[in-house]
Amino acid sequence: MASLTTDGISSTLGQYSGITANDIITLLQSSAAYQNETNAQNKISSIQTQENAWNAISTQLTLFSTKVKALQSDDTYLTKAATTTDSSIATISGTTAASQDTYDLKVDQLATATSITGTRISTSSKTKLGLDGTLTLTSPDTDSSGKALTFDIKLDSSDTLNTVATKINALTSDSTDADGQTTQGSHIRASVVDNHLVLTSTTSGAKTISAGGDSSVVDGLGLGSGATTTSGQNAKFELDGMSIERDSNTITDVVDGTTFNLNKVSDSHVTLSLTNDTSKITSAVQDMVNSYNTLMSTISSDLSVGDPTQTNNTTGPLAGDNDLIQLQSSLSSLITNPKVAGSTMNASSVGISFVDKNGTLGVDTDKLQAAINNDPTAVKNFFYSAKTTASGLVTISSSGYSQGILDLVNKYLSGVTGALTANKSIIQIKTDGYQSQIKDLNSQISDFENTLEMQKQQYIDTFTRLDQAMMEGQSQLSYFTSSSSTLNSSANQS
Template sequence: MASSSTGTITSTGLASGLPIDSLVSKLMAVEQQPITTLQTKEASYKTQLSALGTLKGALSSLQTAAQAINTASKLAAFTAKVADTTVASASASGSAAAGSYSLEVTQLAQAQKIKTGSYASLTSAVGSGTLSIQTGSVGQNGFEATKTVNITLSSPKNTVQDLRDAINSSGAGVTATLVNDGGDTPYRLVLTAKDTGTANAFKLSGVDGLDYDPSNIAGSSLTQIQGSKDAKFKLDGIDFVKSSNTVTDAVDGLTLNLSKTNEGSPTTLTLARDASAMSDKISAFVQAYNQAIQVMRSQTSYNADTKTAGTLNGDSTVRSITQQLRSAMSSTVTVNGSAAYLSDIGITTAVDGTLSIDSTKLTAALTDSKKDVASMFGKVGDNNGFAARIDNLITSMTADDGMLTARTNGINSTIKTLDARIESMTNRLTSIEARYRAQFNALDSTLSSLNSTSSYLTQQLATLQTNYTGQSS
């Protein structure tokens, strides 16, 4: 309170505009500062967590590229070529071996195919009864069944198209097709085994006019279009008999697709190492490795000019991961009892830790039969090549007890602790603000009371002054 020259008493109380909200807001801003500090720290940890997530993604991509060549058979690639492409085509996997073969195809595999008699319309009846469809092969004692499926035919569901539909839905291993030859009785059913080879023949019985026995064709009602046959061919004079024209088990890693016979005129089948495909796989691995190294360099960098540091600058876990990866790629591997370096095949390490490829030197190494490049990257026996090492390292780092997992879990734990502290302090702010408002409200009440007293005293002083002036006059 203050006294003016006229004797009035003034107050800065609420009634005179005391800014309680503004005062409380400023006080709460001060109280909020410790929480803001914790929130800033938490944001920093979340940024680190995000950076570790980026690193984990780069390592995952590197591991995928490493796993694509972590065995000799995965990295190895071969081309397979048949000189006479009308006779066969071929492809090879990494388990193949370079070589040349003489190929002579004497017989192609084919599926058994038969036809029924003719029918005037699609609704013509084919007979009634239980049609038995047996699949199997023709042996010394006649047809030897391995599977039997029965189809019941009875009026009115015994038309030629009903029979077609029943066979196709039966799972008997036979397909039925209706053909129209344009004659007076144009419709026939053609029945074909789903698979080629003599082991996939079929026999029909049980309904008059629909019987067929591949071991007694002459005594059958249905007509054979073609019998079941196995593929027969020779590789370097060795005889092979296969049920299909697609052969995957004649030579390790080789797939043959036979398409024409060439009996008496052998053609040449050549398997050769595919240097281009192998180079592409190695390049993908090197690219993924460089990406991981660059991510870690960026995250741990420090710019002295701008005095800015990467998110994970000084992080011992990231530093250790970098060192382990570089060590795995810079040391030797054992190939056929001898030490080998990446530089032997044209891959060198730059100052920043990334790898570069001399494509000419790499191609030369891949086409050199004396250099076992596949074993340099994959696992052979107890020896881990470069890709196998990287695969194992990343598996260890990202395991439940791995260093990257431990670092991530540690940060998550810290963030959880900070969240709890922030929540606790935020709850306290509510009671602190309530206390400040209660105090200011009490002050407001006191000032309001003083303001009333001030008004009363001012009035009394004015009355006294008036009375004194009147008496003086």
């Protein structure tokens, strides 16, 4: 609401005319400029209410999108409840590809890694060895074509036993470049124990490693004829009566989607079980549904037209807003009637449906769990499916129930980014529009205030002159009255 003050108006104004500062304010309030300023300020207040309403929707959309994104996380689906009768012997875990099943397992031998222990070096591990040349290590693993991998480590006279170990370990692990290309490491780890250089294969099993190169370097590091080699061995175990051998104690290729972890050799058998753990997906769907209901309740309130038959009807701050009406309609349709390519399932198949005429969304958890038990992979692919590069590091495309919802939500929150252009989100466009309107209105208000100030000065000048004229008239009247009294008195005395 526009405000006018008596600032700049003399407190003595009106002593003769009777027109006070408040009278001038009243005159100004009846002017067109004052009414226009008031209307502009009321418009700003209304626009700010609309902007605040969209900000609240933006916050709730963000929370809703977080709940939807949970349906795209492997951790939501790739979960099995695992049990074992003796975890010290073996444990089990599984993905959605794993069957619900129970297994009998006996561990006969654990996989170990091959190692080479060099002879003890007489000097300190921190003393320069004075060795110049090349140490060549042969990896326990081969490349994709089955060829042995060798790695050359260059030494110079300043190297110590510790720095040699550091140079070896720099080549141990596989590495991946920015393009996702993987370079295989040596898979040999070095350590220094009591001035012995120890080389150990980082992959277990009956594999060999070797150290060669310049003889002076090999002998100088204690890796020559006096070195001791401890050969690795494969794991041997019995699964449901079948004898199996692998080069690792983590067994991932015997039963699809199932991992067996061998912990110790034992004459005892251990029973391992996997059952579907539906708690995470059930919780994730319920969280999404709850967030949806909160969001849609806010949208309905903002779009409310109230009761038009009432004279004092109150409408929502965004009543008639086409963008919000479109969001309400599209989201309501997507949430229960999605189009998921490649899936025979729908929202009802996983227990998602409206539960009343007001559009409240609900989850039939029994129906959801039944769908998971029947085909957990189909449920996961319904909610989210992604195509990735061979390395799995880059997503090429994604689809599914959750992706369709996020595509809609992102139009309002993040806009649409293309190869060459990036479009603002709908909410950002709305906010920019509101701010532009407010800026224009504030500019108008400034003009109206200048006009009112000019009118106030005109009133002040006019009524100040009136006061002055009346003061002069009063002075002249007093003089005339005084003069008349004197003349009358003189005449009477005569």
